[in-house]
Amino acid sequence: xxxxxxxxxxxxxxxxxxxxxxxxxxxxxxxxxxxxxxxxxxxxxxxxxxxxxxxxxxxxxxxxxxxxxxxxxxxxxxxxxxxxxxxxxxxxxxxxxxxxxxxxxxxxxxxxxxxxxxxxxxxxxxxxxxxxxxxxxxxxxxxxxxxxxxxxxxxxxxxxxxxxxxxxxxxxxxxxxxxxxxxxxxxxxxxxxxxxxxxxxxxxxxxxxxxxxxxxxxxxxxxxxxxxxxxxxxxxxxxxxxxxxxxxxxxxxxxxxxxxxxxxxxxxxxxxxxxxxxxxxx
Amino acid sequence: xxxxxxxxxxxxxxxxxxxxxxxxxxxxxxxxxxxxxxxxxxxxxxxxxxxxxxxxxxxxxxxxxxxxxxxxxxxxxxxxxxxxxxxxxxxxxxxxxxxxxxxxxxxxxxxxxxxxxxxxxxxxxxxxxxxxxxxxxxxxxxxxxxxxxxxxxxxxxxxxxxxxxxxx
Numbered sequence: 001x002x003x004x005x006x007x008x009x010x011x012x013x014x015x016x017x018x019x020x021x022x023x024x025x026x027x028x029x030x031x032x033x034x035x036x037x038x039x040x041x042x043x044x045x046x047x048x049x050x051x052x053x054x055x056x057x058x059x060x061x062x063x064x065x066x067x068x069x070x071x072x073x074x075x076x077x078x079x080x081x082x083x084x085x086x087x088x089x090x091x092x093x094x095x096x097x098x099x100x101x102x103x104x105x106x107x108x109x110x111x112x113x114x115x116x117x118x119x120x121x122x123x124x125x126x127x128x129x130x131x132x133x134x135x136x137x138x139x140x141x142x143x144x145x146x147x148x149x150x151x152x153x154x155x156x157x158x159x160x161x162x163x164x165x166x167x168x169x170x171x172x173x174x175x176x177x178x179x180x181x182x183x184x185x186x187x188x189x190x191x192x193x194x195x196x197x198x199x200x201x202x203x204x205x206x207x208x209x210x211x212x213x214x215x216x217x218x219x220x221x222x223x224x225x226x227x228x229x230x231x232x233x234x235x236x237x238x239x240x241x242x243x244x245x246x247x248x249x250x251x252x253x254x255x256x257x258x259x260x261x262x263x264x265x266x267x268x269x270x271x272x273x274x275x276x277x278x279x280x281x282x
Numbered sequence: 283x284x285x286x287x288x289x290x291x292x293x294x295x296x297x298x299x300x301x302x303x304x305x306x307x308x309x310x311x312x313x314x315x316x317x318x319x320x321x322x323x324x325x326x327x328x329x330x331x332x333x334x335x336x337x338x339x340x341x342x343x344x345x346x347x348x349x350x351x352x353x354x355x356x357x358x359x360x361x362x363x364x365x366x367x368x369x370x371x372x373x374x375x376x377x378x379x380x381x382x383x384x385x386x387x388x389x390x391x392x393x394x395x396x397x398x399x400x401x402x403x404x405x406x407x408x409x410x411x412x413x414x415x416x417x418x419x420x421x422x423x424x425x426x427x428x429x430x431x432x433x434x435x436x437x438x439x440x441x442x443x444x445x446x447x448x449x450x
Contacts, residue, residue, distance in 0.1 A: 002311060002312070002313060003311065003313040004312070005312065006312050006356070006358050006359070028356075028359070030354075031354045031355060031356065031359065032336055032351075032354055035315065035336075035353075035354045035355070035356060036334075036335045036336050036353075036354060039315065039334045039335060039353065040334075040335065047338045048312070048356075050359060052359065062412055099338070100424065101423045101424025101425075102349070102420065102423070102424055103336075103339060103342055103350060103402060103403070103424045104336050104351065104352055104354075104424060106348045106349060106350055107336075107351060107354055107355075119328070126391055128342040187423050188337075188423055188424060281421050
């Protein structure tokens with residue numbers, strides 16, 4: 001059955017009411033994923049709720065305490081250009097800069113990306129490492145979930161039917177550095193594996209691994225090890241803890257075994273790069 | 283519109299678009315991509331259908347001035363936006379400098395990727411008049427060429443940038 005309707009809500013309340021009314025409808029943000037899936041006939045939605053004209057979902061706002069609110073329909077290009085993402089939270093800019101290519105970064109949105117939740121995406125490990133939260137709206141109200149609870153399983157998020165992501169909430173940046181190390185077959189591909197590291201000036205580290213299981217991998221013990229000691233040996237121990245939580249697939253981007261081998265290597269590179277980033281004169 | 287077309291289509295079977303500065307009514311179902319509308323209905327065939335997945339860059343066009351993929355844009359989603367294809371950008375001196383440089387440098391072989399390369403390179407030169415090789419390779423990293431190995435494409439963009447130097 002071909003697509004029967006495209007709806008243009010002007011507010012989040014209108015959008016969620018439309019999604020309630022038509023359980024077959026899919027929300028459309030930048031189209032970088034959804035239209036590609038329609039072209040490939042992986043997805044044949046009966047109706048689209050086009051979020052492009054909802055002002056609230058566009059752009060990045062700096063809140064009073066320095067926290068940031070990134071509207072769900074903010075394009076990757078805007079995120080990678082946002083200088084308010086600094087210190088530890090610059091990890092989001094680093095991840096955004098490596099998504100696909102310049103033209104697709106003009107189209108794709110952060111809300112669309114994380115809602116797709118492909119394990120090889122760049123934002124999921126970055127928003128987990130930066131300890132972001134995801135704001136979700138339904139017709140009956142809004143809720144906020146920590147990024148690490150947002151990703152539930154392969155291509156599965158905490159979103160319930162009728163819900164959409166409205167914003168990514170980024171905590172106030174801490175002084176320090178950040179890095180996103182991505183290993184991909186070619187520039188612009190999905191990650192075979194990736195490592196996101198936020199290193200605060202006080203030594204506190206948060207790390208997350210992408211591409212090596214259904215959801216981004218984080219481990220409080222690994223973070224504690226890295227926060228206490230960033231020697232090669234300690235980073236290797238943290239890498240082993242993260243690798244123990246990995247559940248990678250064999251696919252065209254690499255074997256499961258190869259991905260496991262990448263985890264400690266990418267982690268070490270990311271830690272060193274975050275150190276260099278944090279010590280740059282500003 | 284004939285009665286039979288009106289009867290066969292849903293109310294959304296035509297869409298009003300602004301393409302290269304002209305208001306046009308284009309036949310398009312709701313799931314018709316902008317690329318299909320441009321090529322099959324408006325016969326603007328500079329933008330090519332390569333992967334239809336946003337990867338190859340052969341369909342690169344501008345929407346409201348921003349380089350985008352025509353294959354990832356739904357025609358009905360472009361209502362109220364300005365669409366510019368290579369055909370509409372071809373009068374710009376900077377685009378003409380690029381076209382000349384591609385021809386003189388041999389920055390193409392089969393030519394399938396060339397319109398997308400030109401639109402992407404044109405957007406780069408608008409933003410950055412004198413890019414270095416890294417900036418060019420970065421800006422064109424979403425445009426695949428299966429013939430040239432890219433060396434002459436990069437050389438063409440460098441040549442166009444230096445040819446445009448001094449012009450406004």
